[in-house]
Amino acid sequence: MTAIEDGSSTTGSGEKNVDSCGPSAPSAEGRLQDVAEAKANGIGEVRPHVNRLSYSGKTILAPMVRVGTLPMRLLALEFGADIVYSEELIDWKLLRSFRRVNEVLGTIDFVDETDGTIVFRTCAREREQVVLQMGTSDPQRALKAGKLVENDVAGIDINMGCPKEFSVKGGMGVALMADLAKAKNILRTLVNGLRCPVTCKVRVLSDIDATVAVCQSLAETGISAIGVHGRTRDERPQHSNRNHYIKAVAKALSIPVIANGGSKEIECFEDIGKFCTETGCSSVMIARAAEWNVSIFRRNGRLPLDEVIKKYLVLSVDFDNNGSNTKYCVQNMLRELQETPRGKLFLEAQTLEQICAIWDLGDYCRKRQLEFKASGLLGRREVCPQVLRQESSDIQSPLKKMKFDDHCPPDDIVTMKVAYLRSLYPSDNDLPKTRVLAWSRSQKLGMPVYKTVQEGKLFQSVLTLSGKQYTSSMWEKNKRWAEQGAALVCLCSVGQVDLATLKADGSIL
Numbered sequence: 001m002t003a004i005e006d007g008s009s010t011t012g013s014g015e016k017n018v019d020s021c022g023p024s025a026p027s028a029e030g031r032l033q034d035v036a037e038a039k040a041n042g043i044g045e046v047r048p049h050v051n052r053l054s055y056s057g058k059t060i061l062a063p064m065v066r067v068g069t070l071p072m073r074l075l076a077l078e079f080g081a082d083i084v085y086s087e088e089l090i091d092w093k094l095l096r097s098f099r100r101v102n103e104v105l106g107t108i109d110f111v112d113e114t115d116g117t118i119v120f121r122t123c124a125r126e127r128e129q130v131v132l133q134m135g136t137s138d139p140q141r142a143l144k145a146g147k148l149v150e151n152d153v154a155g156i157d158i159n160m161g162c163p164k165e166f167s168v169k170g171g172m173g174v175a176l177m178a179d180l181a182k183a184k185n186i187l188r189t190l191v192n193g194l195r196c197p198v199t200c201k202v203r204v205l206s207d208i209d210a211t212v213a214v215c216q217s218l219a220e221t222g223i224s225a226i227g228v229h230g231r232t233r234d235e236r237p238q239h240s241n242r243n244h245y246i247k248a249v250a251k252a253l254s255i256p257v258i259a260n261g262g263s264k265e266i267e268c269f270e271d272i273g274k275f276c277t278e279t280g281c282s283s284v285m286i287a288r289a290a291e292w293n294v295s296i297f298r299r300n301g302r303l304p305l306d307e308v309i310k311k312y313l314v315l316s317v318d319f320d321n322n323g324s325n326t327k328y329c330v331q332n333m334l335r336e337l338q339e340t341p342r343g344k345l346f347l348e349a350q351t352l353e354q355i356c357a358i359w360d361l362g363d364y365c366r367k368r369q370l371e372f373k374a375s376g377l378l379g380r381r382e383v384c385p386q387v388l389r390q391e392s393s394d395i396q397s398p399l400k401k402m403k404f405d406d407h408c409p410p411d412d413i414v415t416m417k418v419a420y421l422r423s424l425y426p427s428d429n430d431l432p433k434t435r436v437l438a439w440s441r442s443q444k445l446g447m448p449v450y451k452t453v454q455e456g457k458l459f460q461s462v463l464t465l466s467g468k469q470y471t472s473s474m475w476e477k478n479k480r481w482a483e484q485g486a487a488l489v490c491l492c493s494v495g496q497v498d499l500a501t502l503k504a505d506g507s508i509l
């Protein structure tokens with residue numbers, strides 16, 4: 001246990017097509033059947049792939065940070081995508097995770113052993129079609145991370161196109177295009193060491209011949225395909241895509257070349273074909289057009305946005321997707337519709353249930369969450385160092401080195417499992433800590449004292465006030481939230497906050 005503070009502290013400081021016929025919430029029985037089927041099919045078992053993934057003639061959901069999580073990938077597949085890429089996952093983050101078979105959801109989870117975050121969640125439905133994109137700058141680290149996931153995915157892709165400072169400074173992404181020897185070493189190591197196909201995704205260089213030469217050189221490593229985004233590292237989405245560069249690469253290489261960068265011109269399914277023709281590729285990878293409306297993959301035309309959002313939310317609920325990730329994705333679908341009354345309501349929502357309620361799926365969400373809880377789902381609210389420590393098999397885990405002797409709150413501490421949901425407290429005066437302080441002053445009880453423990457990246461706080469102690473048994477991701485959680489328990493315990501209110505607003509499940 002690491003006590004990081006001991007002392008008193010004061011305050012912590014779409015209306016378009018709205019009424020279109022969206023999908024109704026599926027019956028919980030139907031979903032449970034799906035999970036039962038997944039179990040019967042041996043969820044979690046390591047089995048050989050039916051076929052090695054082919055990258056020819058494919059329509060592909062491009063890798064997109066935060067967008068390419070499980071619900072979006074499954075929806076893309078439902079709408080007709082052939083292959084779906086995960087968001088970029090950094091090798092060391094994968095290596096910091098352990099594999100957990102999630103019997104309740106029917107998924108395989110890679111769980112961050114320091115804070116319980118789901119680094120990568122996948123399921124049997126996508127196993128033959130999902131490509132995990134990795135960010136790396138080191139062949140052996142990439143191999144180790146690849147080995148961890150290779151049986152659960154259809155392919156592994158190395159990101160060699162990301163121009164973001166974080167990637168480039170770490171020698172990842174587009175930095176690898178400037179260090180061809182290292183890039184090839186990574187690819188060769190993975191091709192030789194992994195059972196699944198390996199690919200990479202690059203950006204074009206400003207010179208067309210140099211672009212072709214680099215791609216040819218990368219292809220020599222034995223990769224199964226190469227994705228080419230037709231913009232240079234300095235070009236932004238508003239610049240036109242250099243389709244003729246991609247065409248030149250496709251002409252020169254014998255492996256499949258996947259054309260990317262055409263979203264600005266892709267408004268319907270037929271436009272995907274046009275992009276294929278223009279780039280001379282048989283496969284196309286789509287990012288933004290899918291981010292905005294993932295039904296772009298439908299041969300029969302895009303669906304109204306509200307219908308897509310509803311389907312996306314149902315999948316988010318069924319796979320217990322993180323509320324903030326769901327919000328981010330829906331926000332990117334709504335775009336300018338965020339200005340509408342419904343959009344504004346959406347912006348205020350924080351929990352998955354609050355978001356779902358806007359699309360009439362609030363009851364469905366709550367019902368499913370309660371079912372998950374009853375089935376023993378280890379969700380965000382159940383994350384605690386003890387469980388992570390037991391499940392992680394990594395002997396290097398920092399959590400393993402810690403002593404766990406005095407964590408369990410003793411019986412005389414008032415303990416409730418309360419989540420602190422920031423958006424419920426718009427002004428500082430509403431914050432639970434502020435209210436505890438005001439109340440204790442009015443009652444002349446002295447100063448509230450918070451003591452917080454940190455383990456790995458998780459925090460729990462105990463509030464002492466007038467000889468009594470209060471804590472939330474939920475481990476929060478930072479000290480401030482942990483203190484607010486403890487303050488909420490105190491307010492509830494002394495009758496300043498109603499238990500029913502905490503249940504209604506999602507603080508207590």
Ligand SMILES: Cc1cc2nc3c(=O)[nH]c(=O)nc-3n(C[C@H](O)[C@H](O)[C@H](O)COP(=O)(O)O)c2cc1C
Nearest residue numbers: 062063064065087088159229261262263286287288
């Ligand atoms: C929200 C967002 C996240 C992205 N994240 C990634 C990523 O994780 N890995 C990657 O290689 N490219 C990433 N990209 C780039 C896209 O995969 C793609 O190369 C680019 O958007 C051009 O394709 P488009 O015209 O179809 O949008 C991202 C793009 C967007 C819009």
